[in-house]
Amino acid sequence: MNFTSGLEQGTPRRDELAANLADVQARITGACWAAGRPSMDVAMVAVSKTWPITDIAMLADLGVADMGENRDQEAAPKAAALPGVRWHFLGALQTNKARRVAAYADVVHSVDRLELVVPLSRGATERGRQVDVLIQIRLADGPGRAGALPAEVPALADAIAAAGGLTLRGVMAVAPLGGHARPAFDRLVAVALALRSDHPQAVIISAGMSSDLEDAVAAGSTLVRVGSALFGRRGPAVG
Numbered sequence: 524m525n526f527t528s529g530l531e532q533g534t535p536r537r538d539e540l541a542a543n544l545a546d547v548q549a550r551i552t553g554a555c556w557a558a559g560r561p562s563m564d565v566a567m568v569a570v571s572k573t574w575p576i577t578d579i580a581m582l583a584d585l586g587v588a589d590m591g592e593n594r595d596q597e598a599a600p601k602a603a604a605l606p607g608v609r610w611h612f613l614g615a616l617q618t619n620k621a622r623r624v625a626a627y628a629d630v631v632h633s634v635d636r637l638e639l640v641v642p643l644s645r646g647a648t649e650r651g652r653q654v655d656v657l658i659q660i661r662l663a664d665g666p667g668r669a670g671a672l673p674a675e676v677p678a679l680a681d682a683i684a685a686a687g688g689l690t691l692r693g694v695m696a697v698a699p700l701g702g703h704a705r706p707a708f709d710r711l712v713a714v715a716l717a718l719r720s721d722h723p724q725a726v727i728i729s730a731g732m733s734s735d736l737e738d739a740v741a742a743g744s745t746l747v748r749v750g751s752a753l754f755g756r757r758g759p760a761v762g
């Protein structure tokens with residue numbers, strides 16, 4: 524029994540989160556079934572950006588172990604408040620923030636350039652931590668899109684694998700805006716398989732969000748990142 528304020532059974536918000544979680548789990552299971560994949564193959568990160576610590580604690584109490592955030596100034600205090608959660612950093616990562624992020628993140632999904640490797644490694648080793656790293660792959664054309672180009676992946680992967688405190692675990696991507704997620708996810712999976720032939724432990728494919736998780740699971744995602752389908756619509760000013 525848990526009598527901590529905000530965690531009581533049967534509050535309206537807790538019931539809403541529980542119902543949303545059941546819906547998302549059913550979607551993941553259904554997508555796995557449709558793809559002929561065991562549902563154990565696909566894990567979920569709850570993307571808790573913009574949502575209060577009380578919501579995150581309730582979802583953790585409902586059994587969700589992994590939470591994702593995309594801004595250091597929001598993620599750091601949440602990680603300090605809920606150390607039992609496995610924290611995933613998903614956002615654009617500034618070089619001067621990388622060392623700080625490695626002090627609390629268990630998994631960093633958004634490593635897309637060599638300049639991040641040394642500060643991440645330093646942040647992890649000075650805390651005696653081992654941080655899992657995913658290489659973010661750019662799936663859309665045009666300047667300003669986050670992610671490494673497929674041709675940049677081998678050198679980046681080798682640098683991560685050689686760095687103390689970091690473990691190369693796979694790839695991540697966000698589908699291009701404006702539809703056609705499936706061909707983009709297929710390209711991501713091709714990059715992931717090429718990476719895996721050089722780095723056999725790099726088995727994670729982080730792909731799929733609230734709107735496109737079925738396409739991602741069909742393509743081969745092993746980790747979906749779900750925000751609004753669990754917590755609700757984020758406010759217009761943030762997120």
Ligand SMILES: *Cc1c(COP(=O)(O)O)cnc(C)c1O
Pocket residue numbers: 570572593613614697732733734748749750751752
């Ligand atoms: C916000 C975010 C998500 C979750 O998006 P939803 O559409 O709310 O499910 C997933 N991945 C990244 C990188 C995000 O920034």
